[in-house]
Amino acid sequence: MVAAVLALRRELTPLPAPPDPTSRALRAVLLSLLVGAYDGFFGPGTGTFLIMGAVALLGDTLSRASANAKVVNFASNLAALAVFAAKSRVMWSVAVPMAAAQLVGGAVGAPRRARGDRFVRGVVLAVVAALVTRLAWDLQHPR
Numbered sequence: 001m002v003a004a005v006l007a008l009r010r011e012l013t014p015l016p017a018p019p020d021p022t023s024r025a026l027r028a029v030l031l032s033l034l035v036g037a038y039d040g041f042f043g044p045g046t047g048t049f050l051i052m053g054a055v056a057l058l059g060d061t062l063s064r065a066s067a068n069a070k071v072v073n074f075a076s077n078l079a080a081l082a083v084f085a086a087k088s089r090v091m092w093s094v095a096v097p098m099a100a101a102q103l104v105g106g107a108v109g110a111p112r113r114a115r116g117d118r119f120v121r122g123v124v125l126a127v128v129a130a131l132v133t134r135l136a137w138d139l140q141h142p143r
Helices: 002-008 021-041 046-058 062-086 092-115 117-140
Strands: none
Touching (some): 021 046, 021 062, 062 092, 062 117
8 A cells, every 4th residue: 555655646745744742742652553563563564654654644754754764663673672682582693684784774875865755755665565575475485
């Protein structure tokens, strides 16, 4: 659905930003609860849902929503790390390279966000397409 919205809508028209901080905070809490529950149960695509939710509910631009989604997703990953580490269930051989790659990706990607919403839209669409392809492959080829 997210891919369809990004691909078919020329302009994403966000809801007007809430006029009062309380309304914006309530929308942000609702988005956090919904996406947090999804992230806890499933995980894949969380950043994309955060981006789309921030555009639709908080009135953010794609660029701003993308930047904020990175911070929120990172916090969610830290929380998951704490839970799994407390139970000695972390695969450090996977976690450490993945964390390093996330740092490199952030350092490389952050300056490119300055290209604007069109660039962010293309990257998000490519990632969603890759995710859908991977999930479809996994369904057809169970391990």
